[in-house]
Amino acid sequence: MSATDYGWLVLAFPLAGLLVTSFGWRVLPGRLPGWIASAAIGLAFLAAIGALVQIQDLPADQRSLVDSAWTYAATADLRVDMAIFVDPLSVFMCLVVSGVSFLIHVYSVAYMGGDRGYARYFAYLNYFVFSMLLLVLAANFVILIIGWAFVGAASYLLISFWYRRGTATYAGIKAFVMNVIGDVGLVIATFLLLNETGTVNFRQVFEHAPDVFATDDVTLVFACLLILVGAFAKSAQLPLHTWLPDAMEGPTPVSALIHAATMVTAGVYLIARTHPLFELAPTAADISAVIGTATLLFAATVALVVTDLKRIIAYSTISQIGYMVLGVSVAAYSAGLFHLMTHAFFKALLFMGAGSVIGAMSGIQNIDRMGGFRRAMPFTFVTFTCGALALAAFPLTSGFFSKDEVLAFTLNRGGGFVVLGIVGYVAAALTGFYAFRMVFRVFYGDPVPEARELEDGHLAHHDAANPMTGEAEDTDVGFPGPEHAIAERSWPMKAAMGPLALLALVAGVVQIPGVSDVIENFLEPTFEDSRFRDTAPSEGAEVIGLVVGGLISIAAITVAFTVYLRRRGITLEWRDRFPAVHRFLEHKWYFDELYDAVFVRPAATAGSFGRRVVETDFVQGFIVGGATGIVRVGTSFARAIQTGFLRGYALLLLLGLAALGLYFLIASS
């Protein structure tokens, strides 16, 4: 079987899993839907490995394969095929997506075990993986947009999974609306490119682009900026980031899969895939780098003060994706994608650990109520700390190598990029701090009552309530189930978290500067047309970067250790001394309030104006009422004749006959 056959299999298995779980949900007993869905993704992972092997067998310059299933549209000017594109970049993404998805599916089998919507959950999850794989395997902009839209729909379905919870449905709508803004940008960009180059196929667009566009051509910059709109909406960068923290309303494995490891990386993939266009329009690439940097700083500051465990991790996701965006914008493609891979590992792991802790807390997510779980949950503690170390870029972890490679590239570009690199290091310090803020607040300190109960051997139980607003709920379908799962008691969760912890620690070995460059060599065929091939930093610069990054990380962890363990309570003093700063950060730099005032309120006012004046008064009253009034008046004439008076009708008959006779008499004379 060729690589493209494996590519089709990668798509087929999740689709089959989706169909089986969604149509057979009534007949599949117990946890079987979960195992079927996991098996589907596991097979997809194996198929991706098969594609990898096949691709590597080919000579390096022939590793871009396109295979078309059928022609969707073939007109004089445009040809759109249902085609997949199998090359190192898409195989890399398939491996990451299917591999991490498989582990998250296994985790979910246990985690969602008590939920009434079990089969629906796995159907949605398989649908998401299918859409994501379709996105990364797309060979032209049309399939990309299809996958893009499907992924947005899957995100909405999964965020609002507990659909009876009001906050969840609002969050789903918010995410969907912002995703649609991105979709619009992407579609318009496709139109612009189609208009100029005459095709939507990736390979042809990228080949023709240098002929059609001059460097920094206005149309191309505009198209690239619109692609960025799409990428930033999907990857939650400024200013389209507000949906991601609210998306934590979804179940924790969903947060792990979609909003950490895979969907939010779609924007990064998009920029990497369209890199020839961005290299032809350096203005757009520079704007992207600046926004990525601003995002990573912003999110790191907010993660310092939020108190919901999942939201801390969400802001750290936004921040880390800022690093990835920065990486692919400065043409450090393999570095950015390497960070994508390591981030998928440790972020999914962090979410899984958070899910375990929240299960022990019986649904409570506020870290102010957590503490001292170290003895009660040893496995969770160890794996969570592995993930936090990788997030903080502690020396020799995977995050260490990937993040510092991105920053080394950035600094090496020189000029204004040095500023971006420095901001990146500052944010790395903040990252290390808040990562261990989580670890120390949750696992160290005096054990809270729930931790004590767990040490005694039984799981705490609280009445079901909304973790954000506190309002009471029940445990029927549409709300979380009554049972909570923790890693120590379910082997599927352990089976998923264990490998990820290992990968978070050691996955960096594939790309150690000067020693190994597996990722870079693998992705080489895709990015060999890059103009910035020769701007890679020297080994010496990279090693210096690693040393600096390692020192920053260790310093940040030490500061966190001091603040949270040695000098407890000092954070409360800081909060009282700088209330304005604290409020500013706690309200997430007031972005939500800004959007509410600028977009939501005017839209609501326009809507109510439309309903009151336009719909009720104008359309109903004037147009509809006027039309019906005219008809009513007109027909009242006809009604006056219908008296029901038989003799009157007969009289009219006679009258007609007389008139007719008169007419014929006159006509014949």
Add this chain to the structure above:
Amino acid sequence: MWFEQVLFFIAGAGALAGALGVVLLRNPFYCVLALVVHLVTLAVLFLLLQAAFLAAAQVVVYAGAVMVLYIFVVAYIGGRDEAMRPDESLITSFGPLFAVAIGVELCFALIGSGLEALDTRGADVGAGFGSPGQIGSLLLRRFLVPFEAASYLLLVAAVGAVVLARRRRGIEEEPPAPGREPAPAETLEVRV
């Protein structure tokens, strides 16, 4: 011949008198009788037009059967003098007016018509014109289909009439009091 002209005028006067009697007499029974007179005089006119068979059919079928049926129904329902309603003036004035207008138009058409044959006594016809034999042979040869259709129509009408007027079980069949108003519903007054 002069004899025929005299007969025509007498029969015509009788027909018109019968027609006016139908329209103007108040008691429906007298109207039916006026129509019978009209039908018989019309039969005389048919005879003058050499339609012997039709004259006989008119008397036997029309006046003899249909009008007898009519008299039965009038007897069953009960004739009563119809009162003139006060607000009828519009109808009673315009109706005859339009009818007269039609009549005038028809007369214009007939008298001023360009058909010259109208002013003659008609074409030359043989001896058996209008006899049952010739009508019969026409009915059974050239006009067979209308003949059969008409018989079918009679069957349908007979069945329809039976269905329309049959007694329904369970419905009280008390005929209302003479006056032909519907019987007032009886109410049961309970005095405590």
Add this chain to the structure above:
Amino acid sequence: MDVVWFLVLSAFIFVIGAAGVIVRRDPLVILLCLELMLNAGNLALIAFARMHGGQAGQVFALIVMVIAACEVVIGLGIIVAMYRNRLQIDVDEMTELRG
């Protein structure tokens, strides 16, 4: 007599019947006036048959007589049904066609 006299007479009878339909309120009498009009038509048909010398007109008139008989039968059946259902035998009271 000339044919035209018969035709004029038939026109008069027709007109009288039409006026009767409008003027009278008793459905029985209205049916009778309808019979008047049909008979006027018959007279005209037979007059024309005499004029042309063909007997098709007479056959036509015969069929018209049959139809008139059927119509009377049904009309009387309706009136009897009205009477049975305690309705007023007066065309002015039958306003179901109103509206």
